[in-house]
Structure formats: C-alpha cells, structure tokens
Amino acid sequence: MSNVTRKLLFSDLFKGIELDQLRIPNTLQVPDDFYQNLLDYCLERSYLNHISQWDQFAQIPTAPKMVTWLKMVRLPVHPGNIQDYDLLSRWQGVLSSLHAWGHRLLFLLNRVHGETNLYLGTCSFQKSFSSQDAIEQIREAAAGSMPGVELHAMEPEETYTQIHSTMANYRALGAITGIPSFRKDQKKGSLQTLDSLAFGIRDLQGREKDYGLLIIADPMPDEEVADTIQKMRRLGSEIHKNVNRTVTENESQGESQNKEAALGAMAGIAGGLLGACMGVSFLAGSSLMRLMSTGVGGMFGLNKQISMNFSRGISTQYLDKFAQYAEELIDKHIERLKKGRNLGLWNTGVYLLGNTRKDIHTVGGMLRSVYSGDETYLEPIRIHTLKNHSGAMEIVKNQLDLIPLVDAQEALESGFQYEQDWHLFGKAYQYLSTPMNTEELSLASSLPRRDVPGLRFVKTAVRFANNPAPLTGDAITLGKVVDTGVVQSNDYKIDPHALVRHGLVTGSTGSGKSTTCKNIIREIMDRKIPVLIIEPAKDDYIRWALEQNKILPEEQQFQIYMPGTSEIEGVSPTPLHLNPFQPGAVAGAKIDLMTRGEKLTALLNASLPVSDILPVIIDETVYQYLYLTYRNAFLSGEMEQPHTYPRLEGLKTVAKEVLRMRRYEQKVQENIGASLETRFNYLTRGSRGKILNVGISTPWEDLFGRPAVINLSRITNEKDRALIMSVLMLSLYEYRISAYEYDKAYRKEAQKNRLLHLTVVEEAHNVLMKPHGDYGGSGNPQQAVADLFTNMLSEIRSYGEGLLIVDQVPTRLIPDVIKNTNYKIVHRLTAPDDCQVMASSLALREEQKSLITALGIGNAIVCGDMDDAAAWVKMNLRKEKTHGI
Template sequence: MTPRDRNIWEEKIADLRRYDLDELDVRPVDASSLTSWPIPDMTFVRIDGVLRSWDIEREKNQQQNQPQQGQDQDPSKPPKRMYLSEDALTGLHSQKANLAFLVLGSKTGVKYYMGVQIPGDGTNGDGESSKMVSYDSLKSIMHSVYNGVDIASEPFDSEQLQEQVAPLARHCGLVTGIPALKSTAGDTIESEQIERLANGLQGHDFGFLVLAIPIPNHKVSKEEFLIVDQIQRAQENEDPEKKRRIKYYLELQDSYLKHIQLGTAVGMWLTGVYFFAADRSVFVRLQSLIRATYVDETSRPTPLRTHEIKGLGPHIQQFGLLRNKRSDEIFQELLEYKFLSPLSSRTLSAFVHLPKREMPGFRIRRSAEFSLAPIPPKDPTRTIAIGNILDRGMDTGNLYHIDVDALQKHTIVCGVTGGGKTNTCFYLLGQLWNYKIPFMVIEPAKSEYRHMMLMSETFKGVGQAFSLGDETVSPFRLNPFEIMKGVKVQTHLDALKSVFNASFEMYSPMPQVLEKALNEIYNVRGWDLVNNTNRRLPPGMMPGDPDCPSEIYPTMKDLYEIIDPVVESFGYSERIGPDVQAALKARIGSLLIGGKGQMLNTRRSIPPEALFKRPTVIELKMVSEDSEKSFLMGMLLVFLYEYREALGPHDNLQHVMLIEEAHRLLKNVPTAQSGDSANPAGKAVEFFTNMLAEIRSYGQGFIIADQIPNKLAPEALKNTNLKVMHRIVAVDDRDSMGGAMNLDDIQKRHATALGQGRALVYAEKMEQPFHLQIVFDKTKEVPPPETPAESDQVVRDAMKGLDIVGKFDRHLGCNFCLHRCDAAILDTAIPVADDPLFRQVYNRYVLSTLKDLTQLVHFRAQIIHEIQRVIGGRARSGNITGITWCVLTQATERYFERKGEENYWFYDQVREQHLRWLNLLKPAFQPTEVN
C-alpha cells in the first residue's frame, strides 16, 4: 500500500511503525544527500574490564544443568530493567552529556570505549580543561555503577579513535528502531547482548558505534501530552469501518506512550547506531547478529531494522549523527529524523553496556564483600598501618590501623610467591622501628631483608645482618649449650632436646640416647642439674655472672665425642648400637662442618642484648640442609624465650621476631603419642607452639610468614591475632586460613584472585575480614645491589666493626694466632687434633716437658713431623706455622680440660695452667707477641 492509498489511521500507524524505512530496500539512499552533526570535543575512556561478585549458587546451577528462571518481557508493558549501564546513562543525561559507545573488534580481542562531551565553557571553574572534566565525570559515573571497573589510565580524544575506525569503515550500515532487551538468564550459559555480538565475531575486524544526544525534558513531556491527546481522540472515534485499524493504532500508541513515559523518568536520547567492517563477509555476519540479538516482539512500536547504506564511512569517522529529516507525514515530533531513534536510557542500555563474561581484550575480575568500617584503635597515637581499605577492589582512601601492642598476640602473613608477603613484612617492621621496638628476622632461603636493614635511612647505623654459615660475609657465633643468667640448666636441656627432635629425624632409641648424652656433657663440665650450680666454679661465683669462665659450657664437639660411650652404656646389640651411634653422629657431625662448625662449636654466643635490642637479620641461605636450618631457627627461638623470660612479664610490646618459612620449625605433624611408639617430632612442635602461647606475656610478638599455611601446625594459626592472607591458590591452604579468619566460601574463593600487594586481613573483634592494598613498595624504599657480590660487600662493610672473629675466640690459644680462624688452616688442623695417635704423642710431650722444660724444643720436630704425617699434602706453602699453632691450640685445650675433669680443678685453675703452657709453647711454635 502506497502512502497515497492510506487513510489517516493507516498513516498514523505507518508513522509509528516507520514503514518509510522499508522503502530503503528498493530505493537506496543517495550518499550525497546524507548530512550529519559531528559531536565535537569527545573524550573517550577505554574500559578494559569490570569487577564481578562471585556467584557460587549460579555456577552450581549451571554445572548441574539447572537453569535459573529468566526474565520474560511483556510486550504490553515497559521493558524491565536489565543492565547497570542504565544508571550511568541516566546520570549522563542529567549532565546533558553527548554520548558515544564504540566497540572495536580485532584478531587479538575486543575493546570497549565510552566517550562523552559535556557542554560548557571549556573549564570547570578551577582551570581544568573540558577534556579532563569529561574524563573525570565519566570515570566517576562508571565507577559508581560498575564498582571496580578497570579504566585505562589515560583518556583518548576523537582523533585517536578515528584513526582506528577509518580502516574498518569500508562496508557500513545503521540500525533504526527500538531494540529488545533480551535476557539469556534461562540458558545454561548466561551472556549479555553486547558480548553475544562480540563473541559471534571473535577474531575478526569490525566496529559497532552508538551515538546519542540527550533530548530536553520539555520536549519529552510535550511528546507525552501529544500522545495522550492523540489516544483520547482515537478512542472518541466511532467509525465502525476503521475500528480494527484504530484498535491497532491505540495498541501502538500505548506502547509508545510507555516508552516516552519511561524516558521522562530515566532520560530520553536521540540515537544513531552504526555497524561496519572492512571485509564484506564479516559485515554480513555482523548485520545478521544484530538482528538476532536485538529483535523480538517487544520492539514496539517501531521495530528494529538494519540498513546497509553506501557513503556512511565519513560520517562514522567524524562521529556524526545523521540529521536527514523524513519526507513523509509525521505525527510524532520525536520521530522527525529519518535515521535517528528516540530511546530511553533503559532501551539504549541494550546497545550500551559491558560484557558479563570475560573475552579476549576484556577482563572480568571477581570480588567478594568485606568489612569496610574498622574498629577504632585504643590509642590512636600508637598504631601501625596495614594498608588501604578496598571496597570491591576500589581504594576507599581509608587506612586500616592496628594497635602496636596487638602484635604482642602474634601475626601470621601467608601467600604464594610474588603475592606481596615479604613486602608486607617490610612495611610492618619499618613502622615498628618508628616506635623504637626492635625485631629479629630469621630468613632461611633468601637475602632480601639485609638491604632494608643496612641501606635504608630508617635503619642505617642501627641495623645488623648475620650470614650464618658464611664466615666471609658476616660471621655469627652461637653456642647452643650456653645458659643465660636466670635460666635453669634442666629447663635449657629440655629445650635443647626439643630443638633436636623437631629438626632432625629421630627414630627410637635415638631420642633417649640423645637425652642422656646431653645430660652427660653438662655433668662432665661440673654441673649439678638439680641445684642449678657448677661445682667447678670458685666460691661465690654463679653461672651467668659477668666474669664466669666460658669453659663451664659444653660445645657441639663435646656432644659429638660423648655419643660413643653413651651408646655403649645402654648395652645395645651389635646391630642396634652401631646404627644408633652412626645416625646420631651423622646428625651432630653435620653441624661441625665448615662454617657451621666455626659458628656452633664455640664457647660463647653473641650476647642476647646485642641481638635482641637492635633490628637484626639472621640469614640461613648458606646452610643448605633443611634440618640444620630448623635447628638454628629453633635455638634462636629458645634463646629469645629464655632472654625474655629472664626479664619478666611486660604489658607492652617489647620485641618482635619474624620467622620466614616457619613451617620448617612449626610443622603440621600429629602431636598425639600412642602407647606403643614415641613421637619426638610431635612433642617438639607442641613445645614450640606452647612457647608461642606463653611468650606473649613477656611483651614478645611473633610474625610467622609462610607460603603454605597448611604445612604449619594448627596452633600457629589459632594462636595468632593478626592474620594477613595474600594470594593463595590451593584449596586446603584456603580452607586452613579461611577457618581461622571466618571467611565464607565466596571470600575464600576470592583469595585466589588477589593481586600483588593485596591481602585479606583479620584480627580480634572482627566479624568479617578486610580487603586491603598494602601501600608500601620495598623496591622503591631500598633498591637492592645489582649483583650478589655487591650485596655481600654491603653487608661486609656494615658489619666489620663488630669483629666477631676477634672477639669470640674458639680457644684460649687463638689469642696468640696470626691467622684467626682462617678457614683453610682450621679445616686442615681439626683432623690432626682429632687424630688418636697424635693425641698420644702430644700428651706425652706435655707430660715430659712439664717435668723437664728442656724437652720443649727437643721434641718440637717430632710434633711437627706428626702434624705433617696426618695432613700429608694438604698444607699450603707457608702455612705450616699457622696449621701447627692451630693444632696445638686445640690439643692443649683438650689436654687441660681432661686434667681439670679428672682432678676436679676449678675453672680458674684450669685456665691458669692452660695459659702457662701456651706461654711456654709460644716462643717455640709461634714467635709473636700476645695480642
């Protein structure tokens, strides 16, 4: 039916249904007749992703193939709200913003751009450009609607995007009419309309552009009154021949009225929609996808149409709205433009929204809800910050603080490698020192903390770092058998036993033999284990006194040498006895090799005051065996506990110990003991976990850092107040931490998606954990040296003033030595001093010389000959003097120690005899002055 043949009602129906657009199929548009309004000064943002809450129930339903009930649209009613973008469009409409939404597909993925141009004088009154005003407004609205939306850091202008559009705008078309808001929530795989469009052309080059300008509210209201008036007139018409047409017209007008009424509430837009592609086949597919995605029975009163039009390219490239007016009769003022459609913010959201599912070029980040309102600290002047509070991934600008003294109740920091665990620990330690609270870091595998301790302005001049087992960098001295003043020897023995059992694999009867051996070495040194006294100390002197001789303490070598006689005393069979001897001596002997021997086989430890009153780092990476690392960590923990216990209880935080890879010591092993077998490892772990629970009363806090919380003893999780969980992937680890942090299933799942430097934090009195961003960056604070050699030199230079080797002599004779603890000399000398035949020769030499001093020089050649016999070709040229003196120093100490034990000499008497003999030897074997 041509327009001439239509009656008035048919004309009105044609106006609402836009039958004039159907003529484009037979009479194409002349490209030269197209005119457009370019939208000026557009500012675009690229949207790279959004945040989406974990919806476990929906995923379960999809996995079980049980679709949820979808949203059924009633054609006679306004479309239901479906997309969050409706809120953004409503907000932009209120600002009278001109809008562009651009989707660009390529082989690598799909990119989404949103652009606006907010009318004004070019500035916001503060001198800020209109570009930045538009950028900030758009970001603000997008963040309010899509919490956690990922927007590119820099805005784009129209020219930048026109360069990307131009190559694609070879085959172009436009969309007219009202799109349907179609839900796929009833399907097993839910998807949004825009992502169905993008998924259908994934890997192809295409474009989809939506341009919209706000229609003033007064025009929309005028259209509303006009429709009401037209409906009333139609209802008053009683022409029976046109009754069916009038009824259809009224149905269309009713749909249009609801469309306009919705627009008066949420905003109305004059909209132009383009689609384009460089390849003809892609363009055809895009056109069919648009119709499949946006057409259904709810596209009323104007159905959605797609049109291929030649000559659209230049208009698309300049973001122009076609302003060609209709040539046929119109009855609705908002339908005056041939290629533009009046759409409410709700219907426009069918075109302008973001995907719900991830695709190449668009990232979906998952989120969960966490606490946002922290409990105020008790003392606001004495707090440390943990990080910035996040709300669904976005920084709220509020810091989460915790009372400094809350760290007295211990902390655990966990997370996989690269999650930010060490960075968090750096941040906590730096703030602790602001309150002059010292700490110790035990670092088993890396050397990350040394740079903070020795190079940062915060710790320069007070921090110290020790490289355990590496005598060439920063030597350390620790005698596990030394007892602090105020500590009972039996208590220390029990702790020693627990450290050995926790560190080394012990099978029955090794723990029983070890326990007896530990008791024996103290008995030999004159200790009364019941009364906590030493019978070989002079009257009036007590263990731990400043002038107490170091000889009262056993050494690791003493323990090694006493194993054989102790095993023999048990009377084991020929099969069991040697096995026990070999196993125990292998474990203890490993602690006497190389740098470990120089560190542990010593009389005196570095004083606890020197270790626990300054920021200190203990590095264990040069100790390769895990069991040996565990032993050293355990001994440091024991000494700390004894030191704090001796100082007494304290209400405020006095010291913090940070243990990296704490599972080496606090292992997750059964602590129960059956009636048939012993469980030394379990009992040892129980000893340390009990120590953690008790030590807090002395003002001591612990920070336990570990990658795998499931490897930790459960008590280590339970007995910590502050819990900081960085990214964790494994289900069992998330369950372990989640149970201790009151996490629900969604929050536990979110732990797998935490970005670097982000963490879930929980402490006492919380109902829910916080999601935080740690604001500290350790690499900016202290850039590490470029090479390990440079790093070692930094430590060496910083620590040389302590002179550990000079101050902590292994033997009394070291005071006369020109080669203090030269590793090559020491390693060569030890086997000689331990050689049974050499011991016999040297003992005879001492006895004969003490009877006749002329024998001192007479038998000198024989002593040197015996030394050379044992070492063979191992002596380096020019070092025989150093080796000889080192051998004599060790052999002399052993000789006079045995004499003192046999004759019950006081230690000052032994020392007097020992020093007298060294002065006799010196001229013959070491012609130097005493230092």
C-alpha cells in the same frame, strides 16, 4: 372494536406478506484499512522499510560540535561468578546520570586488526558546559556506578589516530532501527551483550574483519517526552471508541404498511482521528492519509409504507481487531515512555561501519540476535544498508550526527523546511533512529563480559570493609583501603604493639608479601624495637639487611649470621654459636640448668632416631653430664651464669659411664653404646657441629636484643634446620622469660601488652611444617619445633615478644600458626585449599574468597582482632634512601 376483532383484522392485513422480503441489506464496510495503516506507519514505523533505497539524504546544516573521548581500558567483573556482578544495571546508572546532565553520548566499539576498543564520547547541549566538563562527568559517573572501571582520557592526537583515522577507512554504512528488549526467560545481561561483536568475525581463510558500532544518543527533554505521551493518550482515546461498534437495523409496519430500515454508524471516524491527533501537512498528501480519510458512514435510511403497524429490531456487534491491537500498542509505547521519564529517554541512532556491504549485513544480523527480545514486536529490529553516495556516510563519520529522514531531492522540489514537524509523535521520530529509554539503550550498548584483545576484565567487583578499626596514638600505615578495585582515600593502620599477639603474612611468589614484611620491619625498627629475622631458605633478607646497614645508624644496624658462608657481598657474617646446654637469659639473671636439661632431653629424643631404652639412657646421660659439671649448683634449681658450658661431645664419655653403672651384659652394653656414640657424633660434626658443639653461645643480647638476621639456607638438611631452630626458639623463649622476671622496667612494659621484640620467620614451612608423624623411631625434629612453637604462640606474648610468620603455603604450616595469630595479611594465593583455609580464618564471604586468587601485586586482604570485617588493602611501597631495596 374488541381486542379479538382488532387482532384478527391486524393479522389479516399481513396475509401473503413475507417479512424477509421487507429487510434492507446492510452494505456498510467497517474501516479496517485505517487502523492497519495506523499500525504500520505510525506505531511500527513501516515507512523505514525502504530507507535502504534512498538515493540522497538531506544535509541539514548544524553547528559544529566539539566531542571529547574516553577509552575504556578495563572493566570490573566478579572474581567467582560473572553473573553476580550486575554490570548492566550499573551501566544504566551511568546513562541515567548523563541524561540528567543533558549530555549527548557516543558509544563506539571499534574492531580493528584483531583488537577490540571501546570508546565513550560526549558533547554537551548546555552552553554552560564544555565537552571537557562533560567527559569529566562521564568519568565520575562511571567510577561511581562501576567501581574498578578504568577510563583513559584521550589526547587530540590519540583521538585522531585511534578514532577518526580508522573511521575514515570504512567504506560501507548501515543502520539498525527498532526497540531492543530483554528476553524474560534469561537473566538480564547474561547473553544479550556485545560479546560476540567484541570477539570479532573472520572469513573462511581466518582473516579478521574490521568494523565499528557507533551509537549516537541524544537526551530528550522531559517536556518533549510528556508531550509525546499526551499525543499517544489522545490517539488511544479516539481508537478506544471504535474498538467495539454496534450496528442496529429497525423495521416497522403499520396499517399503512410502512417499512423503514435505518443503519447508524459513528460519523467521521477517520476525520475525527485525523483532526484530533494528526492534522499535519506531511501526511496530507500521503497514501496513509488517503487510506484513512475515506468517507465513512453518516446516517443511512430507506422508507416504505404499508397500511399496517408492525416493528422488529436487529443489532449486530462488530469487534475491530486492528483498532484493538492499535490500542494495545499505544498503551505499550506509553509505558516505555513513562520509563523514559524515570531514567531518561534518548533519541538513539545505531550505525554500523565496515569495509563492505556484506560486513554490514553480518554485523547487523549479529546485533539483531542481541537486540531482539519479548517486546521488540512493538517496533521490529530492521537492518538498513545505506547507499555509499547517499550522504549518510558524511553525516555519521564527519558530523557524528543522527541521519534525518528527509529526501534531499523531494525536499528541494517541495520547499520542505527542515525544522518542520511532520511525524504524528514529534521530531524524534523524523530521524533514522529510535527513541529508547535508558533500559533499552543499556541493551543497545550492552558492555561485553568477556576478555578480548584490547579490552581487559579485572576480577575486582567485590566489596570489603571500608572502615578499619579507628586507632588513636601511634600506628603503622600499611596502605590504602580498596573497594571493588578502587583505591580509597582512607588508610589502613595497625597498632605496632598489636603484633605482640602475632601475625601471619602469606602469599604466592611475587605477590608482595616480602615487601609488606620489610615495610613492617622498618616501621618497627623506627620505633627502636629490635627485630630478629630467621631466613631458612634463600638469601633475600640477608642482602636487604646489608643494604639497610648502609643507611642505618650503627646501633640499629643488623647483625648478620649465615652459617656455612664466610663472606657475602664483601661482608663476613658473624659466626652463629648455640650451646644446647646454655639457657637463654639476660645478663646478670640466674639460670635453671635442670629445667634446661629436661627440655634438651625432650628435644634430643624427638630429633634423633631413638627407640627402646635409648630415650631413658639419653635422659640420664644429660642429667649426669650437667650434674658432674656443676654438682650442687645444678641441684639447687637456680644458679649464676657460668662463663662456659659443657660441649655436646662430652656426652659420649658420660654415656659410656652410665651404661657401665647399669651393668648390662657386655654385648648389650656395646650395642647401646655404639648407638649412642653414633647419634652424639652426628650432633658434633659438619655445619651443625660448628653451631651446636661449642662452649659458649653467641651473646643472647646480640641475637635477641638488637636487629639481627639469621640465615640457615646453607644448612641443607631439613632435620638439621629444624633442630637448630628448636634450640634457637627455646633460647628465645627462655630469654624473654628471663628479661620479664629479672628486669622490672621490661616487665612493666610487657604488662601493658607492648611489643618489645619482634621475630620474623620467613619461609616458615622450612621450620614450622605440619609434622607427618615419627615412623619407626627415625626421629622427627619438625615435630619438636612444632610443639615448641605452638607453646610459644600461646604464651610468649605475655613477655613482650611478637612473632610474624611468613610463608607461601599456609596449609603446610602447623595449625596454630593460623589459629593463634592476630593480624592476617593474605596476598594472592592460587591453591584452592590455601584459599579456603585463609578465607575461613578471615571470615570471608564466598565472593570475597574468590578474590584471593585475583589479587594484584601489592594487594592483600587484611584483618585483625579490632576489625569488624576484613579489608582489601593496597600496600604502601616504602621509599628508601638507597637503591636496590
């Protein structure tokens, strides 16, 4: 038969036959309910929704556990920006360490009577470890990960009073389940903390509510975690097969008019999943099992014949959204558990304690806002308020244990065995708890970041140098190095001879700077190096020196000078005499009166109100006065030291003669003479006159060659103190030069950069204040002493003299005090400008600068020229042999 004939005959066979009438409709239903219930019951754990309705939880017999507690007294925070100290990551480090050791963690936040207390408890699941060993390891882990934290080991009496007795008073119990997670749009640990809970809650009348948050976290062994991951992977593999399904319809017709429709589907979907992954007795009788085990599919077909041959195929693609979402959740849970294998996975019970069910609801709502984050949908946060007589209270309060998800009545009727695993993913899911990795647990127990009553926060979370410059030979130990608030074992030492390059000690009142200075002074005196203390205000050092004299050998006792006072604590101070014309010099050395006169002239012109011609007249008066007294010896430049020197009062007579020789008009002469007489009289009367208008100065050896204290607190005028200080410092400078040039042994030691004498200037702003200029010729002795001191700082170290400047306000001092001092010891300062100038001089980072305002008493930031960087030092408190020091 030809092709044309065959075609015509074949088409004729189908005349009057509609192919649509031959189609068999597909009545197969895709098993959506299986995956929906898998999501609800196994992954999102919706079976927890009705826990609050349970009447009785089974009391599972367990061996008693000995729990030891620590009280968290204070937490470290960054002194500047609280966000710069990652407390959350450090807390995760503590938790990870505990997991590695296999210790149960108990975290208790107890808010009682308006105070918040944090407690860490533990017991070990390892027989080789006692609870005491475990708590010691917690302390070590916390100190290592969160330097500066203070933990108090609680005695049994304290544990009973502060923990057990307060927990016994609570009458309501709740639980929180679900997976805490962070919010990606916020920095970790910034808002998701327990601050709101630690701050407390109050009713409309302002009355404080008592409540507690108890977290019980049991470390899960790695093999258990790995087994759970394997179960989830197997389940995920089975689910993946059914995410996309294809249904095919085939129709065929031949000459016998055969019609066949066949529908294919994956046989035994539910049975395969349940057999591969679930196969457990708990689910067998449950509604979940009944829903998922509904018979599905097989091969369905229908066969009809027509005596013709014709075929047509139709395929339909089905996407099961429930299966797809279940697969996604499985993958997310696997990722969580993999993180748990890194830092630890915990079976975590979060329990709320309060006096009323309303309190439980309130605290639970606050916690939900803290715990809920971007990934919490994996298992939503649920708040369960448990019935008072359900037995849950006894499990949590008395046994400090996790609540098992076993109904006591049903277990009794069915003979359920407590050790039986009924959950698809294992025993950890059979408690009123949530398996959490360490990251999630750190959020659940996120430490507060704010000061609250009962919990202190110290701004010590700053790193400083831990390795001071190594010193060989003799050294003074200032104290112990501190890092992030923790006192280290290594000492901070200074070379006593490095003080020849001077030092600055600063700090606010009561910060410990005077104690630091006294320790340095005693250490220097122990090395037989004389010390001069100049005290412009107060009388602290005078009284300290008098106490020291009671225990010091006679040759090392302080000589006491206190102008304006005849007696202090039963001791008569030695009179202080400073003849301005007498150069400072060691015994037997020659002096240069001409140079001294020039320096004195500059000092007087700076100190007295002078203008116009007066400075020239004063200069000529001083020159003539010394020349008329010593004649050729004065002109020779160097001369032997005389037994006496001219007094200041003699300047008035010489001034009149100088004016007469200048042949001024009588009126001009009288005016200038009256001005000079007034100024010279000023120098010779009152307390300053008793010091300056003398024939011979106090022996320089007594002032600069042995321990001495000069107290100027009774000199009330600042300009007078500055003038006396100028004469004193000028004489000290000259004395050191004289000793260097005259005494070969002294010069040899000075050339080795050794400290041969130390001068301490306490409350230095009284004499070394930054000058504000000389207005209208009124005289500015502060400028004179500032200029003199600036020169001394630069030059006097070459002669074996060290200067230790002490003051509360460094910005008030002349700039060279900060620039030209080697050792800088900075105690607590509060003014921003003071902090800034000292931080710059110490080359501190911004976060280190912030610590200056938070330093505790006796703590200081120290840096010298041999240090690589500044160190934080806890200063030693020197033990004296007598009281009151």
